[in-house]
Amino acid sequence: MPHKRAKRSVRENERKKRGEDLAPMKNSLSNEPIPKAIARVLNATKIREEWHNKKRKLQEDGDHKQGDKRRKLEDGAKGKRRETQATAKISIKPGESIQHFNRRVEDDMRPLVKAAVHSSNAVARNAVKADKEAKAAKKLKGKSNKTDESEEAKTTRIQPPAPAVAADKHAGKAKEFQKTSSSAPRRLNDVAQAPPEFKRLPRGAVSAASDGFGSGKRDGVLSMAQRQMMEKERENAITRYREMKARQRKSGEKSDERDRDGADDD
Structure with missing residues (x-):
């Protein structure tokens, strides 16, 4: 194929046939x-x-x-x-x-x-x-x-009559807040001597039940079995707390006796 390069042996044979130290060809740089x-x-x-x-x-x-x-x-x-x-x-100079x-x-x-x-x-x-x-x-x-147009309009325009002064609606009313005359005014950091007393219950409130568990909505939430379980757990917690306090008291008494014995030995 023409675009393929020939073998090295073929190229060397062609070079030998051409010889060496030949004259420059037409495509040389000097003839460009x-x-x-x-x-x-x-x-x-x-x-x-x-x-x-x-x-x-x-x-x-x-x-x-x-x-x-x-x-x-x-x-x-x-x-x-x-x-x-x-x-x-x-123009380009020779050698430039x-x-x-x-x-x-x-x-x-x-x-x-x-x-x-x-x-x-x-x-x-x-x-x-x-x-x-x-x-x-x-x-x-x-x-x-x-x-020019505005000046002409001003000259031709008829001036309307002045409107009557409107009566003031708030002429008879007070314009400042009224002051209260009290011997003991309320202050910012006053201390309450007792909680407030409510003589009447708020709107929609129900009076408290006498058994201590409340009434109304709470009775519908807790059943009798749940209330018994809560009472039992409450009693257990109280007994455990009393036993813990008794143990702490006994351990304190023992430590005091040891301290006394050590002081007597000395």
Whole structure:
């Protein structure tokens, strides 16, 4: 297959047949033409000039009455001719690298680019300024028209009669809180001598039962068996508590006797 590499033996035989120290071929570096990137840079001015010439012709054919535009185009064409004349002289020197050539081209084109940028900025500033002035003039016109209309309306408008003063509804009522006269006023940190006494039960409350377990809702919750279990547990807890106290008392008495015996021995 053509894209496959030949064997090493075949390549060595072909090399022996060709021989050594041969003359350079047509595709050598010495016979190579100008690189494509440099050719594009050199031909860029020519292409740009042709495009601008076409654009200028179309504008001239479309509108012959705009003399200012023609002058601007002519001035631009003259400036472009100067640019092309200046750039046409730029060419790569023998033995010069592409990097040095690009730097030299940039240095030559830098003032032209700066001038173009400044001119475009000036045009943009002028356009913005003109827009602002036009908006301000429109606002002033609108304000003047509104003031004229308001003055005419004031002159033609009939003044209505002044309304009668409404009577004050709260004229006879007191405007301040009344003060209480009491010999012992209530204070923030007063101490109660006894709990409050309720002579009547609150709304919806039921009187307490005499058996000590309450009445009403509690009777419906606890059954008789549960109440007996609770009583039994209560008795057991009381007996355990009494036994624990008795043991603590006995252990305290024993420790006191030991202390006394030790003191007698001494």
